[in-house]
Amino acid sequence: MRNYILGLFSGIAGTLLYIVAPALAWYYWVMFAGSCLLIAFCFDVFFGSLQEHQPRAAWMGVLMFGVPGVVMQGLVWGLGL
Amino acid sequence: MKSQQVPLGTIPEGFVYRDQSKRYPWWVKTVDCITTETDDSRLSKPKMHFLMHRFLVEGEKAQAAIEQSKEVVAGKVRDKVPGYSVRDLALHYAANTYQTGTIGSLGDPAFNPFPGLQEIQNTWKLHPPQSLGLPAWEASPQEAAETVEKAAVQLGAPMIGITTINPDWLSAGVEISPDVDEVTVDGMTRILPERLKYVISVIGVCPPDLTLRGQTELGAAGDRAGYEAFGMATTRLLRFIKGLGYTAIDGISFGPQIPHAIASGLGELGRMNRMINPIFGGNVRLGTIFTDLPLAIDKPIDFGLQRFCVGCKKCATSCPPQALSLEDHPVWEPFNQWQAGGKKAYFEDNQSCGDFQLGKDMYCSTCLSVCPWSKQDKTALHELAHIMGAKLPFLSSLLTKMDDLFGYGRISETQKLEEWWDLENPVRGVDSNQGR
Secondary structure, eight states, X not given: OHHHHXXXXXXXXXXXXXXHXXXXXXXXXXXXXXXXXXXXXXXXXXXXXXXXXXXXXXXXHIIIIIHHHXXXXXXXXXXXX | OOOOBSSSSSOOTTOOBOOOTTTXXXXXXXXXXXXXXXXXXXXXXXXXXHHHIIIIISHHHHHHHHXXXXXXXXXXXXXXXXXXXXXXXXXXXXXXXXXXXXXXXSSOTTTOSSTXXXXXXXXXXXXXXXXXXXXXXXXXXXXXXXXXXXHHHHTTOSOEEEEEOOGGGSOTTEEEETTOSSOEEEXXXXXXXXXXXXEEEEEEEOOHXXXXXXXXXXXXXXXXXXXXXXXHHHHHHHHHHHHTTOOEEEOTTSSXXXXXXXXXXXXXXXXXSSEEBTTTBTOEEEEEEEEOSOOOBOOOEESSHHHHHHHHOHHHHHOTTOOSXXXXXXXXXXXXXXXXXXXXXXXXXXXXXXHHHTTTTOOOOHHHHHSTTOXXXXXXXXXXXXXXXXXXXXXXHHHHHHHHHTTOXXXXXXXXXXXXXXXXXXXXXXXXXXXX
16 A cells, blocks of 8 residues: 555656656656656655564664665756746 | 486486476576485484484583572573563473474484373374275375375475485484385384385474574474474374385484485585575474385485585684585585585584573574575565575575575574564464565
């Protein structure tokens, strides 16, 4: 279910980005796709590690994958528009 | 020196291989030779396992240590040492209930404190088809192998491997002969009938949340759970094969379990001088069955472990008595007289390992639980790490640093130790669907 919701949000964000900035440079789209993957991976690591009873690994996942993912999203929406 | 084909020498004629394509994920390669280098000219067999020596030859010393351990444990409970509460102790002793194959064993004649009990286990309410006037079950080797694996999973073994018996991998004093029809004892020699040429290696998995709490009674409960798991599955599988109308015997007392398990593709030999399985890592204990049921055999595997262990060393640096080798490469010479020669390995100081545990009433398991391969599969991060470990094993020291950074390792903090009682765990603490 988590993956479906993440996919849905990514799809909505991508559609919104296309509507707002249809002429966006290709490298912003690459950054957007990369950041979506990082954020999805961050969720996977976070919840998976908690299931494995490894809280430190969960928060390291947020730090190593979630933070760069969010920063990249910020760059796309901040600089690309 | 080239690795020799498995079984040592050549594959005897008349054996067929099982379809290996669905056995493991794509990053585990099937190979024709075990990845451990072997050399027939260096082959040597210890007269007995050092634990047997300790209990049979130095019995009084060992018994005194066991008696002493009661005081040690009681003292730790009184001092409220984490991992040594009364309920932790109770869990350890309960997890040890149906253990076979080690001290206090039901499966090993040399240690069997209840003569006859194993016989009851193996025959009670068992009716081979011949006893009902029916013929033995017959199938092709492939179908028989698939049937045995299906039954094994149902009977409690998450994974099995099948190979052929190798006389070089049996203990000193064990021989194979075409002239006997059942296991025969001749003085100090035990003779196996030649027809029991198929070996089924059975995996028992230790619950990782317990073994990570190693060096405590909770860790001991996890370690014993692994032994109990393979022991119960092995006994059940023995009964299943007998129920098909064939002979099957528990191989645990006839030699070390690891060589046949590696030959049957259950794993590779790692730095801890134990087998590492690509799915459950080092968190496994092994049982062995010898049978005359014709089976298709499995091939050995290679998932990059030989290169990985060179750079990792996490088991060795985590070992409390520093009993594991920190050498950069495996060596031919065994560490002491209790180890078999003929293979290139990271030989451990098994006496230091045993001494560390003796008299403390606990089982350590630190090496097997901290191995980076001993991960659960709830996050894709581990799958990615496994792929990198298998395909880019030269990055092992980097992967191990990441492993440390993410906080994987032995759990020793007071609060986290006792948190185990609040965790949600699967039955027996192991997700048997892991890797499937």
